[in-house]
Amino acid sequence: MKFEKWVLTFFLLSIFCIFSVSAMASDHDVAVTHDAGHSAVTEHKTAHESATGEHGAAHAGAESHGHEEAGHGHGHINLGEVLPLWSCTPFACMLLSIALFPLLAPKFWHHHFGKVSAVWAASLAIPFLIVYKGTAVHDLLHIILADYVPFIILLWALYTVSGGIALKGTLRGTPVVNTIMILIGTVLASWMGTTGAAMLMIRPFLKANDYRKNRTFMVVFFIFLVANIGGSLTPLGDPPLFLGFLHGVDFFWTFKIMPHMLLTAAILFVIYFILDSYHYKKEGLKGAPVEEGEKEPLKLEGIYNFIFLGGVVGSVLMSGLVDWGEVNTLGIHRAVQDWVRDGLLIVMGILSLLATPKRLREYNEFTWFPIVEVGYLFIGIFITMVPCLLILKAGAKGELAFLIAVVKEPIHYFWVTGTLSAFLDNAPTYLTFFNTALGSFYPGLSEAQAVPLLMTETSIYLKAISAGAVFFGACSYIGNAPNFMVRSIAEEAGTPMPSFFGYILKFSLLYLIPTFVVVSLIFF
Amino acid sequence: MKIKKILFPTKFRELAFNSLESLMELKETGLKEVVLTYIIPREEVGFVPFGGYMKDEEERLREQARIRFEDWQQSLSKHGIDSTIRIEVGNPIPQLYRIAEEEKVDLIIAGRKKRTALEKVYVGSHTLDLIRRSKVPVLISKYMVRFEWEGELITRVNDHIFTKPLFATDWSKPSENALKLVSSFKGLTDKVMVTHIIGVKISKNLDKSELRRIERESKERLDNYCDILKKAGLKAEPHLFSGRSSAEIIRVAREHKATMIVMGTTGKDRLREFWLGSVSHRVAEMSELPVLLVP
Known part of the structure; x- marks a missing residue:
């Protein structure tokens, strides 16, 4: 184990050194590209002006939205047009680490994921800062303050508040009861987050079914519906949609993918009910007398946490509705209402912690560990994804122009966003294709101008990206954070769960992919 | 008990x-x-x-x-x-x-908590949490400790811990429970030092006559406690001191070569402990001796 640890540490450090040295060596090229960058600014301005002229009236309202233009309009070079493609390597390595380490070296990963995340973040940030100085500081601070901080605060608030609600009582997991439980979780997911709903429902669900022989498929469908597809209706539901909200997508816009969600959920619920009924009958439980034990009536404790949950929904909604101007924080312009929202979310979490008795959180086996993990990993993801996002935003002028040229139709966006979301985390994947769409349809326009157009003129693309990111997150254990939490809890409770590939081959390919084919045929 | x-x-x-x-x-x-x-x-x-x-x-x-x-x-x-x-x-x-x-x-x-280079506190947050919530007595066993005493670094092995316990009482219900528990130590214990500290909070605003009255009452109570222990077949001697309770208990235990400290504990939660302080928790944290806390 020690040897393995040292080899991996050496490997990570070597890669970090290689990136740093390559960046320093390319300093000369950068001096040249700096000049190119300046001319790029001029070209970019021209493109911007012409585009503004074209969409002038439509953009007028968007100008005051308050979302900042990353790297534009501050006298910076447009980094997206000068950054080389290999500057995305740390991002790819970060995502590959998330995909491969849990499979190949789970013990090492479990104890050192924070260091791995830090190495990839540093391998991008240090050379990036040395080479691009002030512009790099701005871009890194922007992604941390405008994306990472609100993202992690929302996850923390939802996790804390939902962790204070406990569903107690004796339930017998029949096909009908199970379907209803998954249905409740699916409905709740859009309002308390997929993580919150999954954590609330999974333990009662497992307890209700502990007498059943075949429980694996139940937990897998629970992951499909509660931990993923259910979260597609609001920005609170799933992290990718919240990132969209942070970048200017209206709070209620996501309701536009309700038909997609309803169709997907309906197909999966029908399949689940058939499977559960089949196994229930096969296990000889149909008509069997109910075992007499000590029955505890069903009850929901800590229901005052729904008030705090309402506060979370209200805070997020408020930040999308009002415009209280901007405030400069470390050179980053952020809307006042965004800071107020983040503050209110923290207050809601603290109120929940103070109001909820310790025994309720202990009953839920509440632990901070998962949210700390997400915090560590996502700071690495957000920092390393900066070049990738900038290049994509540059559209045809960036080094990822080939990707923009290939991904053209809504069905492409749905499947490409989806397939990558299945194997990489769906939040950064969403943001990547969100920027691909912006770069593709509205190159040169600021985000504040382009996003309203993406929600209206080209909304089918945004629907495809949103649905793809949320739905396909269910395809593997690494598609979305709650998937691994549910798996962990189920395995600890004695439910055998399929391996990484077993999950994909036996369940995702069999049930999810055909469902997504139907969805794409009907909607995209 | x-x-x-x-x-x-x-x-x-x-x-x-x-x-x-x-x-x-x-x-x-x-x-x-x-x-x-x-x-x-x-x-x-x-x-x-x-x-x-x-x-x-x-x-x-x-x-x-x-x-x-x-x-x-x-x-x-x-x-x-x-x-x-x-x-x-x-x-x-x-x-x-x-x-x-x-x-x-x-x-x-x-x-005790994991050994560190500079040992000042012997009890970690988990153990404190257990003490706060436990309905049964908790013994914080500190088998081997290092501590500083008059400028010297001393390593101490705490075995035969029941030989000479210092039983510190504040006359509370948990203290009475602790007395009952100590009474069951016959055959293990050479002598119990029954101790009460008149705390600074009590003594600082009192005139001399009132202080004398409290001193007299405390001595009587200590004698009563010693009598109870003697009836249970144990040797016991009373000790009365005044000062900051936790520091005095630790000092007296050291000076009289006690082998453990026994106290009652009211199980204050974190918030109440933050505002009011907890002598028993402080002693458990700071003393190099094993501490038996009785709720």
Whole structure:
């Protein structure tokens, strides 16, 4: 184990050194590209002006939205047009680490994921800062303050508040009861987050079914519906949609993918009910007398946490509705209402912690560990994804122009966003294709101008990206954070769960992919 | 109040077994069974980021703990003491609390916190949490400690801890419970030092006559306590001091070469402890001696 640890540490450090040295060596090229960058600014301005002229009236309202233009309009070079493609390597390595380490070296990963995340973040940030100085500081601070901080605060608030609600009582997991439980979780997911709903429902669900022989498929469908597809209706539901909200997508816009969600959920619920009924009958439980034990009536404790949950929904909604101007924080312009929202979310979490008795959180086996993990990993993801996002935003002028040229139709966006979301985390994947769409349809326009157009003129693309990111997150254990939490809890409770590939081959390919084919045929 | 069954949780840190062996003298007072417990913290095996649960690792840790416990059991049976093994996964403190209730133990043993270079505090936050919530007495066993005494660094081995306990009382209900427990130490204890500290908070606003009255009353009460202990077949002597309660208890215990400190504890929660302070928790944290806290 020690040897393995040292080899991996050496490997990570070597890669970090290689990136740093390559960046320093390319300093000369950068001096040249700096000049190119300046001319790029001029070209970019021209493109911007012409585009503004074209969409002038439509953009007028968007100008005051308050979302900042990353790297534009501050006298910076447009980094997206000068950054080389290999500057995305740390991002790819970060995502590959998330995909491969849990499979190949789970013990090492479990104890050192924070260091791995830090190495990839540093391998991008240090050379990036040395080479691009002030512009790099701005871009890194922007992604941390405008994306990472609100993202992690929302996850923390939802996790804390939902962790204070406990569903107690004796339930017998029949096909009908199970379907209803998954249905409740699916409905709740859009309002308390997929993580919150999954954590609330999974333990009662497992307890209700502990007498059943075949429980694996139940937990897998629970992951499909509660931990993923259910979260597609609001920005609170799933992290990718919240990132969209942070970048200017209206709070209620996501309701536009309700038909997609309803169709997907309906197909999966029908399949689940058939499977559960089949196994229930096969296990000889149909008509069997109910075992007499000590029955505890069903009850929901800590229901005052729904008030705090309402506060979370209200805070997020408020930040999308009002415009209280901007405030400069470390050179980053952020809307006042965004800071107020983040503050209110923290207050809601603290109120929940103070109001909820310790025994309720202990009953839920509440632990901070998962949210700390997400915090560590996502700071690495957000920092390393900066070049990738900038290049994509540059559209045809960036080094990822080939990707923009290939991904053209809504069905492409749905499947490409989806397939990558299945194997990489769906939040950064969403943001990547969100920027691909912006770069593709509205190159040169600021985000504040382009996003309203993406929600209206080209909304089918945004629907495809949103649905793809949320739905396909269910395809593997690494598609979305709650998937691994549910798996962990189920395995600890004695439910055998399929391996990484077993999950994909036996369940995702069999049930999810055909469902997504139907969805794409009907909607995209 | 007799100690018949104890819960011995361990993280298998160094000297854990020595600590257990040092408790075997409780057989003299009726100890019959030890519940050997190892809680695998959930974070050790579960929630692998984007992975899941390391079942193999859980099995490995379980096996490792079982083998060690079975070795310990042989030793316990040589002393004529029964034992059971509980190995579980979860959040350690709530799990211990639950097992203590299920097993109906009379005493929980809590280890000192992991040894650090500069030892100032011997009790970690987990143990404090256990003390706050436990309904049964908790013994913070500090088998080997290093501490500074008059500029010198001293290493101390705390064995035969029941020989000369310092029983510090504040006349509360938990103190009375502690007195009952100490009364059961016949055969183990040479002498009990029954001690009361007139705290600064009480004495600072009183005139001399009032202070004298409190002193007189305290001496009478101390004598009563000593009489109770003597009736139980133990030697006891009263000690009355004034000053900052926790610092005085630690000083007196050192000066009189006490082998452990016994106190009642009201189980203040974190918030009340923050505002009001807790003498028992402070003594448990700061004293180099084992501390037995009775709720």
